[in-house]
Amino acid sequence: MKIGIPRALFFYHYYPLWESFFKDLGQEVVLSNPTNKQILKNGIEVAVDDACLPVKLFHGHVRDIAGRADVIFIPRIISIEPKKYICPKFLGLPDMIKHNLPDLPPVMDMTLNLYNTKLNILEHFFEIGKYLNKTRLEVMKAYYVSHKKFSSYKKHLRKYSVTPYEILTQKNIKTIKPDFTVLLLGHPYNLYDDFISMNLIKKLQKRNVKIITYEMLNEKKIVRGTKKLTKDMFWTLGNNILGCAYYLLENRKIDGIIHVASFGCGPDSLVGELLEHKVIRDYKIPFLYLTLDEHSGEAGFNTRLEAFIDILEGRKFSENNISSHG
Amino acid sequence: MRCSLGIDVGSVSTNLVLLDEKNNVIRTLYLSTAGRPIEVLMEGLKMLQDEFNDSLEIIAVGTTGSGRQLASVLVGADIIKNEITAHAVAALEEYPETQTILEIGGQDSKIIILKNKIVVDFAMNTVCAAGTGSFLDRQAQRLGIPIEEFGKMALKSSIPTRIAGRCAVFAESDMIHKQQMGHKVEDIIWGLCQALVRNYLANVAKGKEIRPLVLFQGGVAANSGIKKAFEEELGLNVIVPKHYNVMGAIGAAILAKKHIMQSGRKRTNFLGFNTTLRNYEVKAFECKGCPNSCEIIQIYGNERLMARWGDKCGKWSSSLAV
Incomplete structure (x- = not known):
């Protein structure tokens, strides 16, 4: 069977796992094309107005893949780690898609909810297996293989400090002798989509900036970072963003922080404020808040980015260099 | 005379500035962009050329x-900032002690x-342009007051009318409503100035610490009402520099000169007044390479492709070094 996976949202998190799992079960995986103007337009056209930009874009990717797949994989993601949730829009995503796009091929919308225990991931895959007429043993085997692959993929990101961007888009962004190290925060589906992020990663690379993302930190470090919060952050991605920022700031390993948020994102509006008002005020480090929206005004985006890099340069080369904690 | 030239092509105004070797301002031009950036820039250069004839030697351009980007291609800039x-x-050149810059231009407002x-x-x-120059322009026009008089009008008021400054559209309807209630125009304008300052501090400054010296620049700094509203709201003295409306161009000129000196290059990239005024042509086309259908702009000078x-x-732009 041809399983269609939209190149959006949790593709940027789970793709290595999904790909390996489906292939091991003898299925063919087809991906939607990288985001382009038409895909975004197709998404905005059918999505509800209140949806955030990434969800609108997801609609476009579903439309892009619809004609080329026998079934579309849109898992109902509720939680991807114990005691944390994912933004509620993911919970309703399969319904939203089926409602807004009535003429789709069948949708595989198996629930993924690890809120109570990580072991529930097996239930998720058993359900998928059932749909594909696979025995529990076959599913267990396929899961074992793909879980191992996924773990080593995540280890690879940490060990060699690569972003999922380089692996998923197969582009090399290694900077040799970088001038600055910048922590790039945001949801993976905003950061690693060149169209949506207006080539942010490439632009930073061009200015000889080394990028750190939360995928390069192991869980323990992120947890240690989140200890600085007065209260638990209940969204996984927000938690990763804040934990990563606190950890790296405490260990003084970065020259600046860029936070990328998409317009209309509920969790981001909160996480962004927390970052800007708490973290940055306490640590006095250059901070840039970039908002992405469907109008893609690149002039303002570039001006901000250029000015931000000027700040980094100013701090580094100025005669009256002030310490990053001054 | 050896001068560095600074050019600021903004949404509303196009500014040119000549600085001498000690960074003193020799001449400033503040021209309305009027949606024709290329023509206005050319006019500005011609004005400078006519005024100074051959006595002018440009040593750096920013x-x-x-x-x-556009301006840089047309004149041959040393630095794009x-x-x-x-x-x-x-x-900083004029007031080295500056710690805060409030800048309000045609469609941008910034805090530095x-x-x-x-x-x-x-x-x-x-996402919001409330309180920027274009909005004030429009309100002045609607009230039939020349924009130059707008600030002075505000200062005449003693009881400001409360105006909702959160959004340009609502501010306008609120102003109309207050007019219909019989409020005096000067009170409304003074109220508007206060509303815009509140909006700026809430949406742009967003709790950033504003410490003296505070400079107010950009086209809107001409409005003495806004300046006064800032001073009252901040409890600080706000300075409007002499060349407040061309500060960007001054900065570009200073940076260009510095760049030339630091890079050890002897010559500027400036194409010269005569070459700059040559025939240029803009050709646009839509790329059919992928569904993005990007609009590609090509600038030709003397029939040679200058920039794209x-x-x-990056298929088109990188095939040609700008």
Whole structure:
């Protein structure tokens, strides 16, 4: 069977796992094309107005893949780690898609909810297996293989400090002798989509900036970072963003922080404020808040980015260099 | 006379500045962009050429503003700088003690925070252009008051009318409503100035620490009502520099000269007044390479391709070094 996976949202998190799992079960995986103007337009056209930009874009990717797949994989993601949730829009995503796009091929919308225990991931895959007429043993085997692959993929990101961007888009962004190290925060589906992020990663690379993302930190470090919060952050991605920022700031390993948020994102509006008002005020480090929206005004985006890099340069080369904690 | 030239092509105005070798301002031009950035820039250069004849030797050129790429190609710039850095550099040249710059232009408003003479933080208005020059222009026009008089009018008021400044559209309807209630025009204008300052502090400054010296620059700094409202709201003295409306261009000129000196290059890239005024042509086309259908802009000078941009993938722009 041809399983269609939209190149959006949790593709940027789970793709290595999904790909390996489906292939091991003898299925063919087809991906939607990288985001382009038409895909975004197709998404905005059918999505509800209140949806955030990434969800609108997801609609476009579903439309892009619809004609080329026998079934579309849109898992109902509720939680991807114990005691944390994912933004509620993911919970309703399969319904939203089926409602807004009535003429789709069948949708595989198996629930993924690890809120109570990580072991529930097996239930998720058993359900998928059932749909594909696979025995529990076959599913267990396929899961074992793909879980191992996924773990080593995540280890690879940490060990060699690569972003999922380089692996998923197969582009090399290694900077040799970088001038600055910048922590790039945001949801993976905003950061690693060149169209949506207006080539942010490439632009930073061009200015000889080394990028750190939360995928390069192991869980323990992120947890240690989140200890600085007065209260638990209940969204996984927000938690990763804040934990990563606190950890790296405490260990003084970065020259600046860029936070990328998409317009209309509920969790981001909160996480962004927390970052800007708490973290940055306490640590006095250059901070840039970039908002992405469907109008893609690149002039303002570039001006901000250029000015931000000027700040980094100013701090580094100025005669009256002030310490990053001054 | 050896001068450096700074050019700021903004949404509303196109500014040119000549600085002498000691960075003193020799001449400033503040021209309305009027949607024709190329023509206006050419006119500006012609005006400078006519005024100074051959006595002028340009040693460095810098461009800034949202049209900085375009301007750079047309004149041959040594440095292309974003507005934020350019404004900060110009402010520091005149007032080295500056710690805060409030900048309100045609469609942008910015705050720049400096410490020990370097920029440490900045913010720009995001989705809202309430309180920028274009909005004030429109209100002045609606009330039939020349924009030059707008600030002075505000100062005449003693009881400001409360205006909702959160959004340009609502502010306008609120103003109309207050007019219909019988409020005096000067009170409404003074109320508007206060509302815009409140909006700026809430949406642009967003709790950033504003410390003296505070400079107010950009076209809107001409409005004495806004200046007074800032002073009252901040409890600080707000300085409007002499060349407040061309600070970006001044910064670009200073940076260009510095760049030439530091890079050890002897010559500027400036194409010269005569060459710059040559025949240029803009040809646009839509790339059919992928569904992005980018609009590619090509600039030709004397029938030679000078620059190309507008593509997302870099296929066209990178095939030609700008």
